[in-house]
Amino acid sequence: MVTITLSELQAGQAGTIVSIEGNDSVAARLMEMGLIPGELVQMVGQAPLGDPVEYEVVGYRLSLRRVEARRVRVERA
């Protein structure tokens, strides 16, 4: 199974979350916000300066910096 990070998704592309790296407070916050394994995430678009990125997950819009998005591994949907 080939996985990529959330940061590599292009606008409009979606993926299924496989894992979140680390078990620190950032990882915990990402999970609390709905980024848990098995969920579908779609990349909506990026900010005019290229970072942060807007995603859709569990029915709402979430903004992540690329450095945070890189901690989420997804499988292309």
Added chain:
Amino acid sequence: MPTVALIGNPNTGKSSLFNALCGGQARVGNYPGVTVEHKTGRMQIGPPPLKIVELVDLPGTYSLSARSADEAVSVEVLSGEMPGLTRPDAVIVILDATNLERNLYLLSQVLELQLPTLVALNMWDRLSSEGIAIDPKMLSESLGVPVVCTSASKMIGIADLKLALSDLLSGTAKPLRSRESLACGAFPESFHRQVDELQRFLESQGCPLLRFQAERLLIDDPQAHSYRVIPRGLAAWVTQRVGQSRQELADQGVLIPLFETRARYAWIKQRVAGAIQRSPMDRKNSASDQFDRWLTHRWFGLLFFILLMFLIFQSITWVASWPMDGINVACGWLADQVASMMAPGPLRSLLVDGVLGGIGSVLVFLPQIAILFFFIAVLEDCGYMSRAAFMMDKFMSVIGMSGKSFLPLMSSFACAIPGIMATRTIENRRDRMVTLLIAPLMSCSARWPVYVLMVSAFVPNRSYLGGWVGLQGAVLFGIMCVGALVSIPVAWLLKRFVFPGDPSTFIMELSSYKWPSLRVVIMRVWERVLSFIARAGSLIFITSVLVWAAAYFPGDHGPADKAQAELEAQESMNNPDTTKLESLREQVHRYNAQLISQSYLGRAGDWIEPIVRPLGWDGKIGIAVLASFPAREVIVATLGTIYSLGSDQDQHSQGLVDQLRAATGPDGKAVYSLATACSIMVFFALCAQCVSTLVTIRRETNSWRWPIFSFVYMTTLAYIGAWIAYSFMSRW
């Protein structure tokens, strides 16, 4: 009186609901030991006879894990451990109906605290436009709590909510919710065993904890805020014990913290199944998304943002200047009225210069505060605020800040007071404190008169590049940038040494766009204005009066008052003798100059002269700087008084410019030079010479520590900067 807590995610309309329930009357304070706002209000509920209930508004949080002070405070209040507060009798959880699953995460944790719970399903009116249908009855049954549909900003469902709350409070004691019915029922058995053990031990040590809190100790990072509830003597043991338990659990394949979030979302999925229907509408075509595509567009979005910020900045500088001038004129008129009714003397000076001046210096901030908070309220309520932070985040992260710091810092270029108040929109405590502490370095409009006076007096009026670039203008622009440039390393140092911690994150919800509610906007502006007058205004006023007294006493004002009375008598004549008028005026100005140099303030100026000499200043500049503590721009009027020109000087006054150029010291050499002017400007660019700013910092951080810190660090910075500027320029 029963107490009810109100909790919910950020952006769910929680403050609108609070205002709708309590009619906008709130008491605001701080929780002990932390800079978390404690807001309570009273409401009347139930069928007659009405009962009065106290409502405690908890900070907006996504979770009850105790990783931030906001979350820790919420857990402590809900578990009855907050000193001075009894455990709430019930809790209202407000959920954003358009984002149900994520919002239910918090509910799943609140339910485990075993308090009578009521759900307000807010933004009910927006469901159909989002293509979502929810069956509230089914949801209520599946969650095991009453659910009331509300739309707080439109006052829909408020009466129903109050009735449901009354039922909940008068209901007989409900049995505890069983573990099986809660999300924690799905936690691994080995985890529960570790929690049992921890709980038993802590209880034997006289520290009984709720099960939820014991679970948090195991799940959250060590040293997190959950440790606030542990007595100091036990902390070391708990840390060691928790580390050991976590290791054992990891060996058994229990992934902390993943298992918790997984179990909760699984519970949520199971509970909402059947109660919520999403029409297969393509979200891309919703009105909110159409807006979003343009407003965060690469070029158009940026352009719109810049225009909007320009509009806000123009409004808090140019538009606000009309009511500000109006306030000044009104205070001046009132002062004239008082002056015309009383003979010159200490009481008149106290009323005119001390009291009316003090009131004016408080009121003059209101237009800027009201206008800025009007924009903030509109942008927050319509959903653009989070996009603005989204767009500016990259830019701000270059200097180590997040996108949310942009608006407060930009506003500080008009005035630091509304800017510091606007840092409330930053949830991350570390980012908020750093933003708040560097905001006074932005070149506010009160520094402008000082710069203009110095530049027009001492910078040659030359132009370059065929008249396109004037030297005076270039120097003005340069000095405007000094503070902002210095703030970059200061922010870095503050983050590194004063607020060490994890790098800030930008994990933020981007809520859908909607029309702002006028009621909500007016309420928020009113709240801010009122809290500024009530909590910062009194201190600003007192300082103004104290500085007046320091400049007035001691000294024999008899001759000056006599001359002033003669001058006024002469002025009120139909056909005054102009030469006599002139000589009287000069006499008054001379007396006043003498009096200020004899006053406590003047003596303080002499006393600090050796300190300010390396900056190229003399004692007179020292006095003027000290006197400008209530407000920076006062320095111009004080220089006018000191140089016997009267206090009605402004930065464009040719008399004052000439006088400064001509001023000589006891050695006959000119006091002012380009180097002195630069040193004064750099000092003002960096110093915290503004009591209103310091008082606002005190009010926003609920501690004297931070205003003292700001004053010390900024004054040190200003002194060093001014010294460098003077040394460099005088050699050049």
